[in-house]
Amino acid sequence: xxxxxxxxxxxxxxxxxxxxxxxxxxxxxxxxxxxxxxxxxxxxxxxxxxxxxxxxxxxxxxxxxxxxxxxxxxxxxxxxxxxxxxxx
Amino acid sequence: xxxxxxxxxxxxxxxxxxxxxxxxxxxxxxxxxxxxxxxxxxxxxxxxxxxxxxxxxxxxxxxxxxxxxxxxxxxxxxxxxxxxxxxxxxxxxxxxxx
Numbered sequence: 001x002x003x004x005x006x007x008x009x010x011x012x013x014x015x016x017x018x019x020x021x022x023x024x025x026x027x028x029x030x031x032x033x034x035x036x037x038x039x040x041x042x043x044x045x046x047x048x049x050x051x052x053x054x055x056x057x058x059x060x061x062x063x064x065x066x067x068x069x070x071x072x073x074x075x076x077x078x079x080x081x082x083x084x085x086x087x088x
Numbered sequence: 089x090x091x092x093x094x095x096x097x098x099x100x101x102x103x104x105x106x107x108x109x110x111x112x113x114x115x116x117x118x119x120x121x122x123x124x125x126x127x128x129x130x131x132x133x134x135x136x137x138x139x140x141x142x143x144x145x146x147x148x149x150x151x152x153x154x155x156x157x158x159x160x161x162x163x164x165x166x167x168x169x170x171x172x173x174x175x176x177x178x179x180x181x182x183x184x185x186x
Binding site: 001002003031032037038046047048056058059060061062063065066070077079080081082083084085086087088 | 095107
């Protein structure tokens with residue numbers, strides 16, 4: 001898993017039917033200091049995150065397992081909203 | 089598996105139920121010389137290993153194995169898991185390392 005910041009949403013009406021009901025959020029992967037780690041990606045949302053929140057997202061097929069429809073064709077899924085991070 | 093160092097932890101109350109009962113640790117991959125050589129990632133700690141901040145750990149990064157190590161018996165959103173806390177790494181022939 002990785003941490004990311006939710007920066008936007010995606011609206012798509014013509015899409016794979018298994019993505020119906022899945023909220024698609026644009027997320028920017030970040031490290032614990034808030035520095036960007038790679039380009040923004042789109043992830044399905046499983047915990048009701050909002051724009052501006054720091055979240056945890058799972059990659060590959062595990063990302064879809066957190067969604068209401070585990071068969072959704074999704075390779076990134078938001079699985080937790082981060083309250084705080086501590087690093088040495 | 090990855091050799092990684094635990095550099096922090098994450099507190100999260102609103103999360104997927106498969107994360108309940110696990111510590112969420114921030115790790116970074118380290119080389120055999122102990123230098124960081126990868127981005128920060130977040131992992132759950134395994135059922136048997138009690139890793140803490142500053143430990144060198146072994147992390148499995150394949151989803152099926154990670155869920156197995158985290159005692160998650162159904163498809164869940166876990167793709168990294170700590171499976172061991174390293175006591176020592178012994179590489180007698182340094183020339184083998186590229």
